Amino acid sequence: MRPVCFVSALLVPSALGQCIPEWTVYPVSAGVGGGLAYVYACAEYNNELVLGGQFATAGGNQIKYLARRAPSGAWSPLGTGVNGQVWALVQYEGELVAGGAFSVAGGIPAGRVAAWDGDEWHTLGIGVQGGAVYSCCEWEGELIIGGSFNGAGGNPAQCIARWDGKSWRPLRGGMTGAYLNNPAVYALCPSKEGLVAGGLFYDADGVPANNVARWNGDDWSGFATGLFGVDFSPVLAVREFGGDIYAGGVFSGPVNKFARWNGFQWEAVGAVQGLMMVGALIVRGSHLVVGGDFTGVGGAPSRSVAAWDGAAWHSMDPGVDATISAMAPYQDQIVVAGSFSLSTGQWASYGCDCYPDCNGDGALNLADFGGFQTKFALGEAYADCNGDGVRNLADFACFQTKFAMGCP
Numbered sequence: 001m002r003p004v005c006f007v008s009a010l011l012v013p014s015a016l017g018q019c020i021p022e023w024t025v026y027p028v029s030a031g032v033g034g035g036l037a038y039v040y041a042c043a044e045y046n047n048e049l050v051l052g053g054q055f056a057t058a059g060g061n062q063i064k065y066l067a068r069r070a071p072s073g074a075w076s077p078l079g080t081g082v083n084g085q086v087w088a089l090v091q092y093e094g095e096l097v098a099g100g101a102f103s104v105a106g107g108i109p110a111g112r113v114a115a116w117d118g119d120e121w122h123t124l125g126i127g128v129q130g131g132a133v134y135s136c137c138e139w140e141g142e143l144i145i146g147g148s149f150n151g152a153g154g155n156p157a158q159c160i161a162r163w164d165g166k167s168w169r170p171l172r173g174g175m176t177g178a179y180l181n182n183p184a185v186y187a188l189c190p191s192k193e194g195l196v197a198g199g200l201f202y203d204a205d206g207v208p209a210n211n212v213a214r215w216n217g218d219d220w221s222g223f224a225t226g227l228f229g230v231d232f233s234p235v236l237a238v239r240e241f242g243g244d245i246y247a248g249g250v251f252s253g254p255v256n257k258f259a260r261w262n263g264f265q266w267e268a269v270g271a272v273q274g275l276m277m278v279g280a281l282i283v284r285g286s287h288l289v290v291g292g293d294f295t296g297v298g299g300a301p302s303r304s305v306a307a308w309d310g311a312a313w314h315s316m317d318p319g320v321d322a323t324i325s326a327m328a329p330y331q332d333q334i335v336v337a338g339s340f341s342l343s344t345g346q347w348a349s350y351g352c353d354c355y356p357d358c359n360g361d362g363a364l365n366l367a368d369f370g371g372f373q374t375k376f377a378l379g380e381a382y383a384d385c386n387g388d389g390v391r392n393l394a395d396f397a398c399f400q401t402k403f404a405m406g407c408p
Helices: 366-377 393-405
Strands: 022-027 038-045 048-054 066-069 086-092 095-100 113-116 121-123 133-139 142-147 160-163 168-170 184-191 194-200 212-215 220-222 235-241 244-249 258-261 266-268 277-284 287-293 305-308 313-315 323-330 333-339 344-351
Touching: 038 095, 038 344, 048 086, 048 095, 048 323, 048 333, 048 344, 086 142, 095 133, 095 142, 133 194, 142 194, 184 244, 194 235, 194 244, 244 287, 277 333, 287 333, 366 393
Parallel strands: 038 086, 038 323, 086 133, 133 184, 184 235, 235 277, 277 323
Antiparallel strands: 022 344, 038 048, 038 333, 048 066, 086 095, 095 113, 113 121, 133 142, 142 160, 142 184, 160 168, 184 194, 194 212, 212 220, 235 244, 244 258, 244 277, 258 266, 277 287, 287 305, 287 323, 305 313, 323 333, 333 344
């Protein structure tokens, strides 16, 4: 559901020029797996990468639905975790909020949404009733969640609700009407003119909207004719960039699957080849990074991920062979996740690895030399610093040189 030819404004090489960003697709042993694994959400929290979705293992360990990866590469659960799919992650008031289809978090009842403070889980009231939570964001100091639920905090709330730190409230009548009468909010984002919600719905508080609407704090309004299609054709991602609202999904009208609202109407965004869907949007520097399922942009290959600067496309060739449903900045990299082949860990990163930071603590010091020596003694592939297939004294000299050069 909602599931790089190098662009310098995305990741800037250091003054020494040693950084050439590249893609890394992680194997199951360094990612998530187990059956038909799928990542629906990713976020950085407390300097760790957190992935949420439908999976049974992380880093080769039995960890379901939600996992975190330390800078060292080690995977671990968040406490005792949750008992169902995780579709959304966001930081709110210093905590990591997870939304999904679970009913228990940290061993305590949780109605599809809960917060992790770094040590333990706690609930947000009694959460929501019915359906699931698919999206969340912070807006005007409140936590906003969207999904397919019909109640929040024990009160009616149709597909969208807000949490002020003490109680849940609806955003008026919420979203109604949809294909097979299953309305849902799959995407949320703050904008200069209000909160934008995208999903699968006909109306927002009775106002015709067709899958995308804006809340100004008091009332809902639509964007002209909205974004629509035949049968199941939702908006899956929304983001403000350069003063305009961008939306992606599987809709077909009046624009196909990726559109920009220019203040008056929806319009196409350049040329995207082989476009099947757009499932994730993030802003990185002076670019909007677009993830989904496509083959190229502007006539150049760029598999499933590319960057838009407001006027032109930039390929992130070769991209990744996957359907991308989630993206997040992590340290100096861009993480993309979703549905990859079964032989992979369902995520990839684009950026510059800091090779001499052997222990992954973000600092270069004597501990990294000790770490390299240990890996060398254990015969780990990492210790083949110069990549010649042989671990010998030349690798120690290589490591020393890279350490002296530092990291981006």
